Amino acid sequence: MGLGDIIGFMETDVEALVARAQMGDRDAYGEVYKLYFRKIFRFVYYSVEKRTLAEDITQDTFLRAWKALPSFSSERGTFQAFLFAIARNLVIDHSRKRREVALEFAENVFSGEDLEANLSEKQEGEMVRKSLSVLDSFEKELVIMRYFEELSYEEIANVTQKNAGAVRVRVHRALKKLREYLKEKGEI
Amino acid sequence: MKTDRYLERLKKEYLKTQPSKRMVDFGWDDLEILLIEEEMRKSRFPRFLTYATLVLIIVLGAFFGFFQAANASLPGQPLYPVKRLSETIIRTASPTSDIKVENRAKEILQISKSKKGKESLPKTVEDYQKAVSQIKEELSSLENREEFQKKLEEQEEQFREAQKHGSSKELERAIEAAKEGRSGPDGGDDDNDRSGSDSGPH
Numbered sequence: 001m002g003l004g005d006i007i008g009f010m011e012t013d014v015e016a017l018v019a020r021a022q023m024g025d026r027d028a029y030g031e032v033y034k035l036y037f038r039k040i041f042r043f044v045y046y047s048v049e050k051r052t053l054a055e056d057i058t059q060d061t062f063l064r065a066w067k068a069l070p071s072f073s074s075e076r077g078t079f080q081a082f083l084f085a086i087a088r089n090l091v092i093d094h095s096r097k098r099r100e101v102a103l104e105f106a107e108n109v110f111s112g113e114d115l116e117a118n119l120s121e122k123q124e125g126e127m128v129r130k131s132l133s134v135l136d137s138f139e140k141e142l143v144i145m146r147y148f149e150e151l152s153y154e155e156i157a158n159v160t161q162k163n164a165g166a167v168r169v170r171v172h173r174a175l176k177k178l179r180e181y182l183k184e185k186g187e188i
Numbered sequence: 189m190k191t192d193r194y195l196e197r198l199k200k201e202y203l204k205t206q207p208s209k210r211m212v213d214f215g216w217d218d219l220e221i222l223l224i225e226e227e228m229r230k231s232r233f234p235r236f237l238t239y240a241t242l243v244l245i246i247v248l249g250a251f252f253g254f255f256q257a258a259n260a261s262l263p264g265q266p267l268y269p270v271k272r273l274s275e276t277i278i279r280t281a282s283p284t285s286d287i288k289v290e291n292r293a294k295e296i297l298q299i300s301k302s303k304k305g306k307e308s309l310p311k312t313v314e315d316y317q318k319a320v321s322q323i324k325e326e327l328s329s330l331e332n333r334e335e336f337q338k339k340l341e342e343q344e345e346q347f348r349e350a351q352k353h354g355s356s357k358e359l360e361r362a363i364e365a366a367k368e369g370r371s372g373p374d375g376g377d378d379d380n381d382r383s384g385s386d387s388g389p390h
Contacts, residue, residue, distance in 0.1 A: 026223060030216050037215055041207045055211050063222050127201045131194075147195050148202045179191045188190040 018079050022069050029069075033062055036080065039149050040087050046128065046144060047091045047137070057094065061087040077158040084145065084159040134181040139174035146171050262295055263308035284332060286323050286339065289369075292316035293343040296362050300350045309358045316362055320369035340366045 014035065020028035040061050045054035064086050065072075072082055132140045138160075145151040145159065153171075157164040182188045207215070258270035271291070278287050292315050299309045320340065327333045344366040351359045 026220060029223070030220065033216050033219060037211075038207065041211070042202065042205050045205055046202075051208060055207055055215075058207070058211075059215065059219055059222070062219055063226070066223055067226065125201065125205050128198055128205075131198055144202070148199045175191060182191070182194060188194055 014079055015074055018069075018072065018074070021066075022072070029066060032079065036083055037062065039080075040083055043084065043141075043144055043149060044087050044091055046125065046132070046140070048094060049129070053094070057087065057090050060090055064090075078155055080151065081155040081158040084149075084151065084155070085161075088141065088159055131178070131182070131187075134177055135174055139170065139177065142167065142171050143174050143178070262298060262302075262305055263312055264305055284323075284326060286319075286336060288319035289316065289323055289336075289339070289343075292319050293346070293362070293366075296359070297346055297350050300359055301353055313358050313362045313365070317365040317368075320365050324369050337370045340369045344370075 014032065017028045017032050017035075021032060037058055041054055041058045044057045044061075045051065048054055048057065061083060065083055068082075068086070072079065132143060135143065141160070142156065145156050146153075151159070153164045153167050156167045156171075160167065162170075179188070206212070254267075255270070255274065258267040258274065261267040261271050275287050275291060278285050292312055295312050296309065296316060299305050299312060323336060327336055344363050347359045347362045347366065
């Protein structure tokens with residue numbers, strides 16, 4: 001059995017679990033959760049850069065996915081893409097609210113505790129954060145989904161609501177940007 | 189390619205990022221509670237629908253009460269026109285309905301037993317006569333005719349019973365109307381007139 005066969009089998013497995021979850025089987029949904037919650041957490045974490053917040057958004061993603069299960073159809077895309085789309089939208093909503101709050105209050109006031117928490121969190125994944133800092137938020141998402149979480153171009157197109165061709169072009173440009181940055185820094 | 193190798197390194201670092209131990213151990217349990225709460229919330233009738241249903245029940249109840257009161261009214265009472273109107277509506281929806289005959293018969297009996305309102309009795313009996321004639325003409329099927337005749341027979345008995353309490357002149361007219369309604373198409377009374385019939389030996 002080759003890798004393609006294994007991946008194919010797993011996808012069918014997930015489809016079966018999702019179909020059972022759609023009929024109200026919470027245990028089946030639990031299995032789906034265990035398959036994907038780390039992926040969603042990581043994706044969200046590198047967008048919001050706060051662990052607790054990333055965990056809250058991850059849980060919220062799965063809660064919303066559960067509520068939206070009746071509208072999910074595997075003909076329109078994979079369940080993984082469905083989850084990533086929800087997570088992405090929640091991250092966008094959060095960023096929007098943060099900007100509104102920042103506009104309302106002229107300066108952000110952090111307590112000593114916040115500063116310390118931010119510092120220790122920032123140390124984790126620092127290499128990833130620094131490397132991807134040259135990209136804009138959309139390019140960062142594309143690189144994470146394509147190269148780290150291994151979503152297909154079709155899945156990414158589904159998540160971002162753009163066509164697969166446009167996604168390929170943007171991924172290519174993001175890689176080019178990253179390459180130039182890494183050369184400048186002497187990393188490659 | 190150097191970029192690909194670098195990306196592989198980045199990916200390894202990326203995959204080391206994990207949620208907290210609490211989330212790993214209890215994330216599903218916490219989420220399941222939220223899912224159960226969500227299911228319970230969905231199964232409860234939405235609040236606005238509850239209020240809307242309640243209002244509808246109250247309004248319908250009020251209408252029902254109103255029409256019940258109208259149905260029980262007698263000639264000369266304020267809701268009597270509503271009763272007559274509802275009869276018209278019922279007859280429009282179901283042309284063979286004998287609601288007018290039934291209602292007039294009930295009114296005749298109620299008025300004759302009551303001490304008040306007797307001045308409306310003659311008009312009510314007249315209306316009864318008209319209603320009986322109208323239905324008699326309209327009934328086409330034999331089954332409907334037999335049923336109607338049976339009803340008229342019962343009403344006749346009730347009128348006779350009511351005569352013991354008074355209003356005998358008006359009640360006599362009502363009795364005649366009921367008899368007339370029960371008579372056959374040849375105009376004679378089914379019970380007494382066989383001379384025109386071709387059936388059976390004399």
